[in-house]
Every structure is written in C-alpha cells, then in structure tokens.
Amino acid sequence: xxxxxxxxxxxxxxxxxxxxxxxxxxxxxxxxxxxxxxxxxxxxxxxxxxxxxx
Amino acid sequence: xxxxxxxxxxxxxxxxxxxxxxxxxxxxxxxxxxxxxxxxxxxxxxxxxxxxxxxxxxxxxxxxxxxxxxxxxxxxxxxxxxxxxxxxxxxxxxxxxxxxxxxxxxxxxxxxxxxxxxxxxxxxxxxxxxxxxxxxxxxxxxxxxxxxxxxxxxxxxxxxxxxxxxxxxxxxxxxxxxxxxxxxxxxxxxxxxxxxxxxxxxxxxxxxxxxxxxxxxxxxxxxxxxxxxxxxxxxxxxxxxxxxxxxxxxxxxxxxxxxxxxxxxxxxxxxxxxxxxxxxxxxxxxxxxxxxxxxxxxxxxxxxxxxxxxxxxxxxxxxxxxxxxxxxxxxxxxxxxxxxxxxxxxxxxxxxxxxxxxxxxxxxxxxxxxxxxxxxxxxxxxxxxxxxxxxxxxxxxxxxxxxxxxxxxxxxxxxxxxxxxxxxxxxxxxxxxxxxxxxxxxxxxxxxxxxxxxxxxxxxxxxxxxxxxxxxxxxxxxxxxxxxxxxxxxxxxxxxxxxxxxxxxxxxxxxxxxxxxxxxxxxxxxxxxxxxxxxxxxxxxxxxxxxxxxxxxxxxxxxxxxxxxxxxxxxxxxxxxxxxxxxxxxxxxxxxxxxxxxxxxxxxxxxxxxxxxxxxxxxxxxxxxxxxxxxxxxxxxxxxxxxxxxxxxxxxxxxxxxxxxxxxxxxxxxxxxxxxxxxxxxxxxxxxxxxxxxxxxxxxxxxxxxxxxxxxxxxxxxxxxxxxx
Numbered sequence: 207x208x209x210x211x212x213x214x215x216x217x218x219x220x221x222x223x224x225x226x227x228x229x230x231x232x233x234x235x236x237x238x239x240x241x242x243x244x245x246x247x248x249x250x251x252x253x254x255x256x257x258x259x260x
Numbered sequence: 261x262x263x264x265x266x267x268x269x270x271x272x273x274x275x276x277x278x279x280x281x282x283x284x285x286x287x288x289x290x291x292x293x294x295x296x297x298x299x300x301x302x303x304x305x306x307x308x309x310x311x312x313x314x315x316x317x318x319x320x321x322x323x324x325x326x327x328x329x330x331x332x333x334x335x336x337x338x339x340x341x342x343x344x345x346x347x348x349x350x351x352x353x354x355x356x357x358x359x360x361x362x363x364x365x366x367x368x369x370x371x372x373x374x375x376x377x378x379x380x381x382x383x384x385x386x387x388x389x390x391x392x393x394x395x396x397x398x399x400x401x402x403x404x405x406x407x408x409x410x411x412x413x414x415x416x417x418x419x420x421x422x423x424x425x426x427x428x429x430x431x432x433x434x435x436x437x438x439x440x441x442x443x444x445x446x447x448x449x450x451x452x453x454x455x456x457x458x459x460x461x462x463x464x465x466x467x468x469x470x471x472x473x474x475x476x477x478x479x480x481x482x483x484x485x486x487x488x489x490x491x492x493x494x495x496x497x498x499x500x501x502x503x504x505x506x507x508x509x510x511x512x513x514x515x516x517x518x519x520x521x522x523x524x525x526x527x528x529x530x531x532x533x534x535x536x537x538x539x540x541x542x543x544x545x546x547x548x549x550x551x552x553x554x555x556x557x558x559x560x561x562x563x564x565x566x567x568x569x570x571x572x573x574x575x576x577x578x579x580x581x582x583x584x585x586x587x588x589x590x591x592x593x594x595x596x597x598x599x600x601x602x603x604x605x606x607x608x609x610x611x612x613x614x615x616x617x618x619x620x621x622x623x624x625x626x627x628x629x630x631x632x633x634x635x636x637x638x639x640x641x642x643x644x645x646x647x648x649x650x651x652x653x654x655x656x657x658x659x660x661x662x663x664x665x666x667x668x669x670x671x672x673x674x675x676x677x678x679x680x681x682x683x684x685x686x687x688x689x690x691x692x693x694x695x696x697x698x699x700x701x702x703x704x705x706x707x708x709x710x711x712x713x714x715x716x717x718x719x720x721x722x723x724x725x726x727x728x729x730x731x732x733x734x735x736x737x738x739x740x741x742x743x744x745x746x747x748x749x750x751x752x753x754x755x756x757x758x759x760x761x762x763x764x765x766x767x768x769x770x771x772x773x774x775x776x777x778x779x780x781x782x783x784x785x786x787x788x789x790x791x792x793x794x795x796x797x798x799x800x801x802x803x804x805x806x807x808x809x810x811x812x813x814x815x816x817x818x819x820x821x822x823x824x825x826x827x828x829x830x831x832x833x834x835x836x837x838x839x840x841x842x843x844x845x846x847x848x849x850x851x852x853x854x855x856x857x858x859x860x861x862x863x864x865x866x867x868x869x870x871x872x873x874x875x876x877x878x879x880x881x882x883x884x885x886x887x888x889x890x891x892x893x894x895x896x897x898x899x900x901x902x903x904x905x906x907x908x909x910x911x912x913x914x915x916x917x918x919x920x921x922x923x924x925x926x927x928x929x930x931x932x933x934x935x936x937x938x939x940x941x942x943x944x945x946x947x948x949x950x951x952x953x954x955x956x957x958x959x960x961x962x963x964x965x966x967x968x969x970x971x972x973x974x975x976x977x978x979x980x981x982x983x984x985x
Contacts, residue, residue, distance in 0.1 A: 226787075226789070226791035227788075229788040230529045230532070230784075230785070230788045231529070233525065233529070233785075234526060237521065237522075238522055238525065241518050241525075248436075249517040252436045252438060255364055255436065256363075256503075256504050256513070257507060257508070257511065257512075258434075
C-alpha cells in the first residue's frame with residue numbers, strides 16, 4: 207500500500223496553498239522594495255528611536 | 261555602567277510636521293508592570309530549570325522520581341518545557357515589551373488595570389498548568405499539553421495583552437513605529453492564530469479532551485504549531501527585544517535599519533512554511549515534506565541577516581563588550597541565535613535528519629536556542645532594566661561577569677555531550693553485522709550514552725548556579741534601590757493632520773500610515789496562515805482508510821489515555837520510518853492510514869526508549885506486567901521509570917461512555933448506542949488479559965489500570981501485522 211501524495215487527489219487543493227503563498231510573497235516584495243526606496247534620513251531617524259529617551 | 265540614568269529628561273524635539281503650536285504633554289511610564297514581569301521571569305527561570313535538572317537526572321537515575329506518579333519523567337518533562345517556554349520566556353517577553361513599547365510609543369501602557377489582569381492571569385495559568393500537568397492532565401501534544409480550560413484562559417489573557425499593546429500603539433506620541441514593535445505585533449497575531457488552531461479539542465470531562473484532529477492531520481497541525489511556537493514565541497519577540505535593548509546597552513543605533521526591515525518581513529514570510537521539517541520520512545505526504553525543507557533552508561538568510569545586524573551594531577565597540585557583562589550576555593545570545601538558525605536548516609535536510617531525528621541531537625539544538633539565545637538575552641535585559649527602574653547601579657558587575665562564565669561553560673557542557681550522545685546512538689541504531697543482523701540491542705544504545713547524560717546534567721547545574729548568582733545580585737540591587745513606579749516624562753502629542761508638500765510617492769504614503777499598514781499586513785498574514793491550513797482540514801475524508809484498521813476497543817482506549825496521562829510519548833515514538841534499520845528493528849514502516857482513529861496522534865519526537873508502533877504481540881502479557889512494575893526486572897540497566905501504581909489503580913470505567921461519545925462525535929465509527937455497552941466489552945477483554953496473566957502466576961485486581969495498558973500495547977500496530985503474516 208502506498209499513501210504518499212494523497213493530497214493531490216482533492217481537486218483544486220493547490221489553490222489554497224498557492225494563494226497563501228501569493229499573499230505572503232506579495233507583501234514581502236512590497237516591503238522589500240519599500241525598504242530600499244525609503245528615505246535614508248527617515249530610516250536614520252526611526253533607527254535612533256530607541257536612543258531618543260531614556 | 262549606570263552613570264547616565266536620568267529619569268525625567270526633557271522631550272527631544274517637536275514632531276517634524278511643523279506644528280509648533282503643540283503643547284508638551286506630561287505623563288509617566290508604568291514601571292510597576294515591568295517590575296512584576298521581571299520578578300516573574302526570574303522566579304520561573306529557577307523553577308523551570310530545576311524541573312529540567314530533575315528530568316535530566318532521571319535519565320540516568322530513574323529512582324530520582326521517588327516512585328511518585330507526579331515526578332516521573334513523562335510528567336516532569338512537559339512541566340519543564342512549558343515552564344521555560346511560557347513562564348520564563350513568556351514573562352521575559354512581557355517584561356521587555358512593557359518596558360520598550362511605552363518608550364518607543366512615548367506613551368504609558370494603555371490601561372494599568374489590563375496590565376494587572378494580564379500579569380496575574382498569566383501567573384495563574386502557569387500555576388494551574390503546572391499542577392495539572394503533574395497530576396497527569398495533558399492533551400498529549402508537545403508544547404501544547406495544557407488542557408482545554410487552561411487553553412481558554414490563555415486565549416482570554418492573550419486578548420487582554422493584545423488590547424493593551426494595540427491601545428498603547430494607538431495613543432502613541434511618536435508617529436513612526438520602530439522595528440521592535442513590528443516584531444511584537446507579529447508575535448501577538450501569530451501566537452493567537454497558532455494557539456487557537458492547534459487547541460481545537462473535544463472535551464469529554466471538566467478537564468480532559470481529545471484533539472479534534474486525528475493521525476496525520478493532527479501531526480501536521482501540531483508541528484505547524486510547534487515549529488511556529490519556536491518562531492513566534494521564542495524568536496520574533498526576542499528579536500524585538502534585541503532590536504531595542506542591544507542599541508540601548510551599546511548606546512548606539514542598530515547597524516542597518518533597512519536590513520532590520522528585510523529581516524522582519526522575510527523571517528515571518530518564510531517561517532510559516534517550515535513546519536513540516538519536523539515530520540521528514542514520516543507518513544506525511546512527500547510534497548509537504550519537500551516544502552518544509554526548502555523553506556527551512558531559505559530561513560538561513562533572514563536569520564543570519566538579523567544576527568549580523570545585531571553583531572555589526574557593536575562594530576568599533578568591542579572594547580565596551582569586554583568591559584560590560586550586559587553586552588557580553590547579548591553578544592553570546594545573538595551568536596547562539598546564529599548558530600541555532602544555521603543548525604536548524606541543516607537538520608531539515610533529509611540526509612541529516614535521518615540521523616538526527618529521534619535522538620539527543622535535537623535536544624542539544626534546542627538548548628543552544630533556549631539557554632544561549634533566550635536565556636542570555638533575558639539575563640542581559642534583566643541586568644539592564646532592574647537597576648534603571650530601581651534607580652540604582654547594579655550591585656555587582658563582577659558577579660554578573662561570574663554569572664556569564666558559569667552560563668557559558670554550562671551551555672558548552674550541556675550541549676557537547678548531547679551532540680555526541682545523539683550521534684553515537686544514531687550510529688549504533690543503524691549498525692549491522694556482516695551477516696546483516698542489527699548489531700546492537702536498543703538497550704545497549706541507551707547504556708552507552710549514560711555518561712554523556714551525566715555530563716549534560718553537570719552542565720545544566722552550572723548554568724542554574726549562574727542563574728542563582730544573578731538572583732542574589734539582583735536581589736541586592738533591588739534592596740539598595742527604590743522602585744520608580746511611575747517614571748515621569750514628557751513628549752509632544754502627534755499632530756492631528758499631516759500636511760504633505762509636492763508629489764507623493766507610494767512609499768511615502770505607506771510611511772505615513774504605519775498602523776493601517778500594520779493591520780493590513782497582519783490580516784494578510786492571518787489569511788495566508790488559514791489558507792495554508794485548509795488542505796489539512798479537507799483531507800479528513802480523503803485519508804485512505806485501511807480496511808483492517810479498526811477503532812480502539814474501550815479497554816484499549818482507556819489504556820491509550822493512561823499512556824497519554826503518564827507521558828510515555830516523551831520517551832517513545834510510534835512512527836517507524838522507511839529505513840532498513842528501523843524496519844529490521846521495529847517492523848513494517850508506518851502508514852498514514854494506520855492513524856485515522858488516533859486523537860491525538862502519538863508519533864513522539866524522541867526515542868529515549870524504542871519505537872512502539874508495532875509493539876503488539878512482541879511479548880507476552882506477563883512481560884509487560886513485570887516490565888511496567890519495574891523495567892529493570894525484564895531489561896537490566898533500563899532507564900524507564902517504574903509504574904507500580906498502574907498495578908493498583910482502578911480503570912476509570914465511569915468515563916468510558918463519555919469517551920466513546922466524544923470519539924463518535926469526532927467521526928470514529930463506533931456503532932450508535934455503543935457508549936452504553938462499552939463497559940461490558942471492556943470487562944470481557946480485561947478478564948481475558950487477567951486469565952493470561954494468571955497462567956504466568958500473576959494475580960491482578962479485575963479493574964487494574966495495567967490491564968488497559970497491556971491491552972493498548974498489545975494492540976499497537978497489529979492491524980497491519982495481522983494482514984501480512
């Protein structure tokens with residue numbers, strides 16, 4: 207008896223995994239682009255927030 | 261180190277939006293909550309590590325449990341793991357979040373009352389949890405052992421915590437959200453999701469339940485949970501703490517803020533998918549295993565990005581590190597984070613996993629994370645925070661340095677022997693003689709590594725001694741100071757409207773709306789997470805059933821519940837992987853269809869004892885009787901605990917009907933009305949076993965629990981065995 211790959215037997219099961227992956231990946235890309243485009247001064251400012259007050 | 265403690269300092273600068281008319285607001289930070297959580301994390305670190313030490317000693321000296329049910333390994337080990345994760349690290353998270361969130365938002369925590377409910381609620385959960393685990397109330401799923409009433413309480417308190425942090429973020433006086441806050445929020449959302457999904461269970465009494473899922477599904481959900489609990493309880497919140505307290509302690513900003521953003525998004529994006537690496541070579545479908553491996557390997561990138569970001573923050577300040585014990589703790593913590601996150605992906609490679617899985621290698625790996633990363637970062641933060649909220653210097657820097665060395669040597673003495681033990685045992689399991697026979701009995705592979713277990717417990721003792729030095733040091737510090745309950749400060753409020761000049765870029769738009777972005781992205785993460793789980797729910801009706809696999813008889817079911825109660829799964833797996841040595845040692849490898857009635861699954865994760873998936877029919881009933889009474893009668897040198905109370909305790913037959921009904925509601929095909937008849941069948945089967953035992957001159961009470969345990973053990977794996985002689 208072989209039980210591997212039984213998930214493939216549900217029709218359309220991959221759509222769930224694919225959409226989840228799509229959502230995650232889109233957010234990741236958007237944020238990555240943002241991080242590279244963001245204003246250096248702004249980043250420096252945010253970066254110093256912990257040191258701002260005691 | 262404490263010379264620049266200033267409590268009421270002047271507000272830095274008015275917000276940059278050009279609203280000079282805004283008035284400075286006076287307010288205070290709540291240090292009382294920080295103090296409470298700090299004391300709690302100290303207290304539970306000692307308790308949790310003592311439990312760990314007891315468990316470690318029991319592995320070479322089983323008598324250390326004094327033959328009491330509550331102190332046997334199977335019950336102490338969950339107390340240890342739950343205590344260090346949810347009590348020690350949990351309170352550590354709350355301490356750090358309550359301290360840093362207020363300061364990063366320039367606002368007091370949203371509600372003092374909620375803070376207090378959060379604190380006392382969490383401690384109550386811990387105490388009730390520990391007592392119930394010792395009493396044998398467990399769901400039988402690792403790191404999620406707590407039973408359903410406690411699960412509900414956890415959900416409630418977690419919501420309180422959420423309201424408190426989101427409330428604080430909403431009333432903040434700083435428009436930008438520092439990266440640490442993003443880590444905190446991701447922690448909150450994901451832990452909520454993990455906890456709820458994994459805790460679906462069907463209660464059948466006021467404190468006991470069966471997992472909603474069965475077999476393969478249960479395993480998939482459990483390890484999706486287990487892996488992400490490591491990610492989102494032990495890692496993301498602590499990364500938040502690193503991003504706040506490391507700059508604080510070093511008095512310089514993080515090396516690259518850009519990197520920290522990438523670190524955050526790639527980490528939460530990738531982590532979510534890596535769970536199946538806990539189930540390599542099991543009956544889990546292949547594609548899910550491969551997905552787990554690929555994403556686990558990808559995890560190296562963000563993890564190392566984060567580690568380097570932390571370490572580079574100290575570039576040019578290494579002289580400071582040599583001086584300051586706080587920075588020393590933090591550097592080792594971050595380094596251990598890097599080591600553990602390099603090793604993790606490595607352990608996810610199928611070829612490595614084939615060797616490491618089920619051995620002490622895993623235990624060594626998690627302790628690099630637990631003792632090094634979580635432990636040392638907590639200590640660093642404690643040494644940093646307590647003097648500040650008590651407005652006094654640390655009692656002794658030298659003692660903190662001593663603590664550091666005890667801890668570091670403790671980690672080495674803990675981990676190295678276990679790596680060795682894991683490797684040795686795995687090699688012995690897989691050795692064949694020239695004639696093609698297994699070279700070693702299982703027991704030989706156990707006795708071989710006993711000296712390494714002893715060394716490990718010495719390492720643990722050293723680490724715990726370091727913690728005790730810290731307790732003394734911090735006690736002296738607190739005695740000398742005075743808690744500044746409400747730390748006065750001031751800041752400009754946020755301007756009501758934000759004016760913009762010129763053309764807006766989309767990324768500016770994002771920058772202006774941190775909270776909206778936050779909510780949006782978290783909704784997305786939640787949707788993604790749920791979508792990911794859907795196939796798991798769908799396969800319920802699609803798992804191929806094996807005609808020969810039948811539901812447990814009432815007696816076997818009772819025996820299985822005793823097996824769960826005693827925590828046998830902490831030492832025994834029930835999952836034979838398709839390897840030559842495992843098939844030779846334990847029998848035909850495990851199939852998905854064999855577990856369809858297993859609520860919860862009991863695959864286990866560690867083989868301190870041999871696999872039991874095909875234990876049925878291997879020995880006569882009397883062998884099990886004697887072995888459970890005292891394993892050393894049948895297996896000299898065994899480290900399995902004695903279970904003498906199983907011989908005298910009576911089976912709880914009053915619960916049989918409710919258990920059958922609960923199983924029916926979960927889809928186990930007992931015929932309708934069977935609940936009323938179940939005890940009759942139970943008695944009949946028990947009588948049969950009693951008669952078997954009587955033939956070997958063993959007298960048992962008619963309802964002794966041992967009969968149920970024997971019934972269960974003799975049933976294990978026989979569905980398929982009987983098909984193929």
